[in-house]
Amino acid sequence: MRRFLPVVFLVLAALLLPCAAVAVWAEREIDDTGRFVATMAPLADDTDVQQAVATRLTTEVMRQVDLGPLQEGAGRMLGEAVRSFTGTDAYRKAWNTVSRVTHDAFRDALTAPRGSGDAVTLDLAPVTEELKARLTADKVPLAGQLPVVHTDIELVRTESLDEWRGAYERLGAAARWLPWAVAALVVAAVVLAVRGRRLHTVALAGLAVLVGALLLALLLAVAHNLALSDLPDDLSRPAAEALYAAFTASLRTVAWVAGVVGLAVAVVAGGAGWLTGRRKRGTRSDHSPRERQRVDTGWSA
Template sequence: MPRSDERPGPQRTPPARLRDALSAALVALACLLAPLGAFAAWAAYGLADTGRYVSTMAPLAADPAVREAVADAVGDGVVRELDPGPMRGTIGPFVQDAVRSFTRTEAFRTAWEAGNRAVHGAVLHALRDERPPRGPVTVDLAPVVAQVKQQLAADHMPFAHRIPVRRTEVAVLPAEDVPGLRKGYHVLDAAALWLPLAAAALAVTGIAVAACRRRALTATGLGTALGGALLALAVALGRHLTLTDLPDPAHRPAAAAIYDALTATLRTTSWLLLALGLTVALASWLTTRRTSTAHPAPATPTPAPAPAPSSRTSV
């Protein structure tokens, strides 16, 4: 029967193994959500912002591969509009040369920026609109033509004032693709906010519940670095698949330049995650090593040898 003067001891904490298992699960989930959150933030705040998108695409107007692809597309379109006959083969090369010359002018840069702004604004409006699509997403190129006309007139180009400015609707997105893209846009828009917060909360909780917090911090750093490396690998794999699926191999250099420009921020984020994770893991490991060196474990005392039996015999 227990004595009445005994006091209950302190409550025992959960076993260290259970705490470490819970910490490992939380840290692993946080490291998985970190690259996903970076991707969602890139899509929601980078691609979905018209100003950032136009600023990203503007330097490509000076890229030779992009200019060549635009010249081929525009030149082929103009030639197709010509009446069929023997003159088409004669005029075609002159049209291609004229378009290539145009892509080296300031007016082309104006048209490039205005066209990208118009197309991006039309697609973004369709993704944010809650009404069912009534048809394909179209963009009116009349404002683009008006800006090009104004630039050519400022450059004293002959007959620039005679360029007609008509409403020209160009389809940029089929109607059947709008519902799926709209759902994906809303998911990314919500994930861009909540995934980074959830990853940070899970990482902090996982470190807090760990039996050895420094070890959990090291694991978090390594997991973050692994997530950044996987994100960089996904960007590279997406580039390979995008260029491989192009029907015309001649346009791959232009597509590669556009892909690299759009994913530059995502690549930078992946390398930042990799560097940050490795830095945290290395700092935690060095701190643990320094602490163990400064405070070594106490040596186990060696038991004293038993005394030898006495040789004297009692009488």
């Protein structure tokens, strides 16, 4: 029984490792607004995202006006002006502000008690107020006359919001104990290994971590396909790709680091076990047949 128990522990550790990584990632990304804003900030300089923002803003503005025969020309001029704006510091500040308030809106919706509604809403007043202050400080003409009004924009409406809240609660709880459980399973497997097979178990532990990293990478690939397989026609796929890549960058880093560390541990421990076994076999060949029976075989700690 003791011979197979470490294997069972390592299989469980491999299966739980991607779950632990996702739980910790979700808790940090949702709870930490500063971390989320820092993650999204580089996208302000991404050309695909800038193009998508410029196109969407131009389209929405031109829908509100009717200039007759001048409509097309005005749209082109506005598009060029907006694309030029996306390369300025003011745009980067606005991007970070929108990222922050949007993140806060989703966090508040997920942490609200169940039954609090089925919509995620964004109040534009804080965004307008901050932009007004920054544009005024930058001495932009007429910036001080911008009105600050409380306008709620509905970001998401779904009957499953309570289910999202429940999933967030479970992820938050799992993030506090699941990583420790994975570490405990690996340590327990090594400690419970029978004498003479401890290095062998350490090598298997490295392989378990490697398998867990591969499972995490597979999970990210599946999530990528699900998230981007059915995009609306008016949403830029390159921009969506950039957003997804930035949002999951830390998870990909975890998968790479865990995979490299697991492979290194497996190779080093496996090599050490092989050398130890070979040395023992060489020592055993120098003994008499009666003495050979008393020499342990296999790997030793």
